[in-house]
Amino acid sequence: AQSVTQPDARVTVSEGASLQLRCKYSYFGTPYLFWYVQYPRQGLQLLLKYYPGDPVVQGVNGFEAEFSKSNSSFHLRKASVHWSDWAVYFCAVSMPGGYKVVFGSGTRLLVSP
Amino acid sequence: GGIITQTPKFLIGQEGQKLTLKCQQNFNHDTMYWYRQDSGKGLRLIYYSITENDLQKGDLSEGYDASREKKSSFSLTVTSAQKNEMAVFLCASSIEGGSYEQYFGPGTRLTVL
Numbered sequence: 001a002q003s004v005t006q007p008d009a010r011v012t013v014s015e016g017a018s019l020q021l022r023c024k025y026s027y028f029g030t031p032y033l034f035w036y037v038q039y040p041r042q043g044l045q046l047l048l049k050y051y052p053g054d055p056v057v058q059g060v061n062g063f064e065a066e067f068s069k070s071n072s073s074f075h076l077r078k079a080s081v082h083w084s085d086w087a088v089y090f091c092a093v094s095m096p097g098g099y100k101v102v103f104g105s106g107t108r109l110l111v112s113p
Numbered sequence: 114g115g116i117i118t119q120t121p122k123f124l125i126g127q128e129g130q131k132l133t134l135k136c137q138q139n140f141n142h143d144t145m146y147w148y149r150q151d152s153g154k155g156l157r158l159i160y161y162s163i164t165e166n167d168l169q170k171g172d173l174s175e176g177y178d179a180s181r182e183k184k185s186s187f188s189l190t191v192t193s194a195q196k197n198e199m200a201v202f203l204c205a206s207s208i209e210g211g212s213y214e215q216y217f218g219p220g221t222r223l224t225v226l
Binding site: 006009032034036041042043044045046049051090094095096097098099100101102103104105106 | 117144146148153154155156157158161163169171203205210211212214215217218219220
């Protein structure tokens, strides 16, 4: 069965600094991968998604992620963090043609001035 | 664009009570989901529905029932609320299955006294 691990429960970054949030997945084959963001008291919103193809995926608000089959990873990056990026970020995986989506436990991003 | 509406926003129940949560979407999506979100544990799938009148159990279906009588609506029933239970229940929809982006509602926050 597929699974997702986000090893960092909480990450603190200074405003303007770069960011990397880690995601490791377990799946036999090439899955579909997603990053979602949850702002306080809201549902989740899609940041970006990976379908088999170019390993670097661009998303909204300057976010990008890189798929690595050899490392089973899909890390999220941003060059310069803004205070409005303060939120919880979820990595998710699904099987091609399937209906279930498995979410990681989330990483809470704190932005310091 | 569309929207997912969840009612109620806040739900307070007593131990042993049967409680129903409702979800409506106007995307005309086929697939709908119910997730439970506990602090620090990410999202866990309770039920999903591929189309009207279809129900599929997720990983956390014990203690819950679901109903999809119309394409646009998906309800979840907590069959017997557990004392001191606190969680957020998120409804989501997608065009067709887990390969596609999921759109989330704002959630129903459950507290059991």
